[in-house]
Amino acid sequence: MNTTFFHIPLSRRKLLHSLLLTTGGVLTSDLYAEALTLTPRATEGPYYPDHLPLDQDNDLTQITGGKAPAGGIVTEFGGRLLNADGKPLSNHVIELWQADVNGCYIHSRGVQKGKERDPQFQGYGKIETNAKGEYRFRTIKPGLYTGRTIHWHIAVKQGDKRFLTTQLFIAGVPQNDRDGILRGMGSEAQRLSVIREFKPRSAESQELVGTWDIVLGMTPEEPEQRRGGPGGPGGPPPRRRDSAAVSDQDIKDVLFGPAPF
Ligand SMILES: [Fe+2]
Structure with a gap:
């Protein structure tokens, strides 16, 4: 492991105090290489609901007061x-x-030609992450x-700040290989992070179950990034000012830049 021990003036120590707390007093370039792969951004697309449903819980298969469950293969995921x-x-x-x-989609222009919307499907849901950061959807x-x-x-949002807009995919679907949006989502590692395995709940069940951890950069999203602008498919890369973007040069700037006195 590449290890650098500090021997620095007292005033510089103040500057580095919080950094050292997070590294146990040792800084290594390897540590930053071990940061998790950020979940890549993807365009919001044209069908974010223009009228949100009354029922917005995290079970989209059943609308409150609905006569029947939604059509389709029940699928659960969380992380x-x-x-x-x-x-x-x-x-x-x-x-x-979805x-x-x-x-x-539950959008005024979201009905595909020759198709009908399933009135029993909620179409949109949300959930707040708990103390462990966990979420789940049915x-x-x-x-x-x-x-x-x-x-x-x-x-993903907090208050009125949206931090991430992305898309999740199922491994093994033949159309994945030629999906332009999926192919434009970040690095190979980032693309792999949004293609997840879904398996039957049990030998007797048709329901599918999967897991997916979402890894967030801490910079709120610009509105144009939702529409495929900077950071979206085909756009220039997003402005990265999150924790994963700390570079060796950033560290050197702190260590060896002009003294504040
Ligand atoms: Fe879509």
């Missing part, structure tokens, strides 16, 4: 919301919106619609 250092992030709202079994496997592979839309 933790983390920062790049692996610290759980509580009290963040995770939103989910196509129903017929490939239609929903259906999204329907396929022209030009895309199967996907869930996800956003």
Whole structure:
């Protein structure tokens, strides 16, 4: 391991105090290489609900007062919301919106040609992460619609700040390989982080279950990033000022820059 021990003037120690607390007094470039892979951004797409449903809970398969469960294969997924250092992030709202079994969204323009919206499907849900950063959704496997592979839309926010807009995919779906949005999502490691295995709950069950940890950079998202602008597919890279973006040069600047006195 590349290890650097500090021998620095007292005033510089003040500058580095918080940094040292997080590294146990030892800084290594390897430590930063071990930061978690940030979940990549993806375009919000055209179908974020323009009218939110009355029922917005994290079970999209059943609308309160509905006559029947939603059509489609019931699918559950959950995991933790983390920062790049692996610290759980509580009290963040995770939103989910997706196509129903017929490939239609709860959006005024979200009904695909020749299809009907499933009136029993909630279409949108949300949940606040708990003290351990955990979240969970019960929903259906999204329907396929022209030009895309199967996907869930996800956003993470706290108050009025949205930190991330992304999409989640199911491993083994043939259309994944030629989905332009998936192919444009960050590095290979980032793309792999949003393609998850879903397995039957049991030998007797048709329900699918998967896990997915979301790793958040700490810079709130710019509105254009939701629409495929900077940081979105085909756009320039996002401005990265989150914890995973600390470079060796940043460390040298702190250590060897002009003394403050
Ligand atoms: Fe979509």
